[in-house]
Amino acid sequence: MKVLLVATVQSHICQFHKPLVNILHEHGVEVHVAARNNLAEKNGLALDFVEKVFDIPFARSPKSKNNIIAYKQLKKIIDEGHYDVVHCNTPMGGIVTRLAARNARKHGTKVYYTAHGFHFYKGAPKKNWIVFYPIEKFFADHFTDKVITITKEDYRLASKKFNTIVEHMHGVGVNEEKYLSVTPVETKKFRQENKFDEHFVILCTGELNKNKNQQVLVQAMEEVVKKCPNVLLLLAGNGPEEMNLKDQIEEAGLSACIQLLGYHTDLEKYVNASDLVVSASKREGLPLNIMEAMLCGKAVVASNNRGHRELIENSVTGTVVAECSPNQIAEATLELIEDSGKRKKYGDAAKKTIQPYTSKNITKELQSIYEL
Incomplete structure (x- = not known):
């Protein structure tokens, strides 16, 4: 089994997904990571616990042209990598990855998305519901095999509104x-x-x-x-x-x-x-x-x-x-x-x-x- 973890920045994987990598390794899974290398800013963080790392120029802003470059690079990696699971995180990382993995899903690759907190929630500004909710629902319904939520509120909403498998877990694990x-x-x-x-x-x-x-x-x-x-x-x-x-x-x-x-x-x-x-x-x-x-x-x-x-x-x-x-x-x-x-x-x-x-x-x- 081979898994590709994707996030906008590499520090996200270092900080939040080591428990996942550890359990995958215990079951003989090969783990690769695709994310922008920002580790020089993070004073000692190292992505040295996975088999392969791809430096992808993601940008947090949806207006950035870097995300088009990221999409092209990521699509090539996914199409050639023959991954069993592509697991994406963070808003832009999640959108670009799920678009890039469309062809791979037709050939059996499963796509998971961890929502670390939807921008639409009880009490959120109305514009968040107008902009972010339809995007998340569309991508969940059409490009995602599992949505993983870490808050109970997100789980209740996604379970009711999204047309895909929705899971809940208690955060990313405090060490x-x-x-x-x-x-x-x-x-x-x-x-x-x-x-x-x-x-x-x-x-x-x-x-x-x-x-x-x-x-x-x-x-x-x-x-x-x-x-x-x-x-x-x-x-x-x-x-x-x-x-x-x-x-x-x-x-x-x-x-x-x-x-x-x-x-x-x-x-x-x-x-x-x-x-x-x-x-x-x-x-x-x-x-x-x-x-x-x-x-x-x-x-x-x-x-x-x-x-x-x-x-x-x-x-x-x-x-x-x-x-x-x-x-x-x-x-x-x-x-x-x-x-x-x-x-x-x-x-x-x-x-x-x-x-x-x-x-x-x-x-x-x-x-x-x-x-x-």
Whole structure:
């Protein structure tokens, strides 16, 4: 058996699909990857766990001519590769791949698409339903053998509306071996080495972009430090908003209490060393950074979007703010800074509820989906 995994960028495969590759390899499956090589931006990520990698010039923008080039290259790879399964991910990667695989499907190749969070959902802007819903439905009905959803809301909608097989799995798998391997002794040493012991550490992980909305967290910190000057906010990730965030932090006089960490492959150290995890993103599918925090028993303060709501039960495993404003984020953060008992209560409950989302459980779900 031979499988081609496709995504817009190679880092997506590195970050989210190693459990899939591992289980495929255990069953003797040869795995190839086709995606744009962006690993130089990702500080240490390596796509060294598959048999072959194709560098395809995908672009996120549907207007980019690079996607036409990507289509032609990908069609040739698929037609000549004689794959049993072509498994595509990400919006543009999914559309271009399914178009490129049309001929191969006639000869027995199965095409799977993992939806990491549809752009149309309850509460989404009307234009998202007008634009994205008919596209996803058309491609699911005509060019896809299985649609794999990772949110319950997407699964219910796709099962009802799409004319293809629809599967559900609990995300892409939070790596329990990696995140639970950090000992309390190691965490204490890491905090001391980084001088975190002097601070209450808040962690936010994600690409520095407008959707992740880190600028709201910076604004919230202006209020937080007035009452708790020893708070340190760590923003882990890189992206197009990095310079804007740097300017915002400097202009607000917060350089001493907000650090931009850049992209890290050792986030397990930072998650375990943190006292609280926050996220202000506008839109999420099923956020891995929140799963990692919950697995490590951390309380979370998060914006009110469907991905956060699916993972976090408000006032039980964390706080989901009604409105993602600097004031509400600051208020919820201060409440948990001042109440260590509540933080522990939320963290303990979170660790229990996140178990279905671990890599161990995801492996079982993938075996079923691939009929291994």
